[in-house]
Amino acid sequence: MAKKTEIMMDGYFDILEKVKERIVEAQYRVMTTANVERNILYWNIGKVIVEYSQWGGKFVENLSKDLRMEYPGTEGYSVRNLNYMKQFALRMQSEDILHQVGAKISWKAIKLLIDKTDNLEEHLWYTQQCIENGWSSTVLVHQIESNLYERQALVEKSTNFRKQLMEPLGEQAEEIIKDPYIFDFIPASKRLKETELENALVQQITKLLLEFGSGFAFMGHQYPITVGNREFFIDLLFYNVKLHCYFVVELKTVEFEPEFAGKLSFYLSAIDGELKSEKDNPTIGLVLCKGKDKLVAEYALKDINKPMGISGYKLSNKISDDLQENLPTIEDIESRINN
Incomplete structure (x- = not known):
């Protein structure tokens, strides 16, 4: 009887490991999906800012203030971040590219690429490398500063x-x-x-x-x-x-x-x-x-x-x-x- 119980327990632990794997996979998909959806949201906000940029610099300041009042406790609506959204929309003008590649890395990495790359082609090349190689932001900075794209x-x-x-x-x-x-x-x-x-x-x-x-x-x-x-x-x-x-x-x-x-x-x-x-x-x-x-x-x-x-x-x-x-x-x- 004890031997049968041991076999059942071994089988149970195998099942437990499989369930844990599924949970981790699902959590990763949820996290990745959430990041992509956030980046797409930021891109859409950036498009609005670009569209009404003729309203002057105070427009972004007022928008930041009102958004933070409307959504207290929600990060991401500072003047600095809204300006990054604007630059993101200007850089990534094709919605197809945005959905295929452009939104699939962290927002921190996107901001680094906006600051440190000169054009869309270079931006997308580093984006693809981040996706394929799983680069952290630290590694991304190192690769950009070593002129990896040119080399x-x-x-x-x-x-x-x-x-x-x-x-x-x-x-x-x-x-x-x-x-x-x-x-x-x-x-x-x-x-x-x-x-x-x-x-x-x-x-x-x-x-x-x-x-x-x-x-x-x-x-x-x-x-x-x-x-x-x-x-x-x-x-x-x-x-x-x-x-x-x-x-x-x-x-x-x-x-x-x-x-x-x-x-x-x-x-x-x-x-x-x-x-x-x-x-x-x-x-x-x-x-x-x-x-x-x-x-x-x-x-x-x-x-x-x-x-x-x-x-x-x-x-x-x-x-x-x-x-x-x-x-x-x-x-x-x-x-x-x-x-």
Whole structure:
């Protein structure tokens, strides 16, 4: 009898977990729906303000005062917020776009995009990224300030993805590449070696993954792979869960040289032959270097039959702690001048 009771209890707890999952899912849908409905309301209020904007600045002040008197305890009707509603209506003039994309993020994120983006196209691009990647407002600010839109959406990228990969995989692979990558968590140094750069990136793996973007899982650095009787070591190896493929990064602290593409091509062949499963898409690679000549990069990729790209990177302008300690103080400089 006790055993039967235990089985029934186990079944009950399974049912309880399923019910809890349904509740959480419903709560999320309600919250999301409420956010969207609020944003649409704010857009409609903004349209009214735009329509009667010829009434002057006092119109918004009076409207704010009367709305707060009419709906005491309800937030969102300050003069500042009403002006954001006006800007939202001016920015998002298509009601179709509003319902499809524009209203599906938090109001805080919408206000940030109004302040920090220049046009509707950029605004909608960041909106889509927020939806797909679940960015918080803090992450959104970081991505905007690092010029992600210019680096990922507008830049002419040096890749052969569309030539070497079937669509839509080629387009999707190109979309995840940035140029340059911003490693603002690593102080710049003229004497930075490849191993030092690699170790610095790995030590800040969370920030590195944020810069690489959603979908990247870190597999390891100096990742060993055996080919024949020899062992080779890949600088950085990732797996992209969205593209379902391995992603190899070859790090260089110098300007791009054509032979770098040949070495990366070998690594891609090795991963495809030794690590990739039948369910995985072809392995793609990236040469990440200090900089590149676009024409040299184009010629280097022209006859490579493995999917790869070439991007630069930028480090922080901040001076490292070690270097800071060795810099002369103001007193030292004044003493030398006097002497």
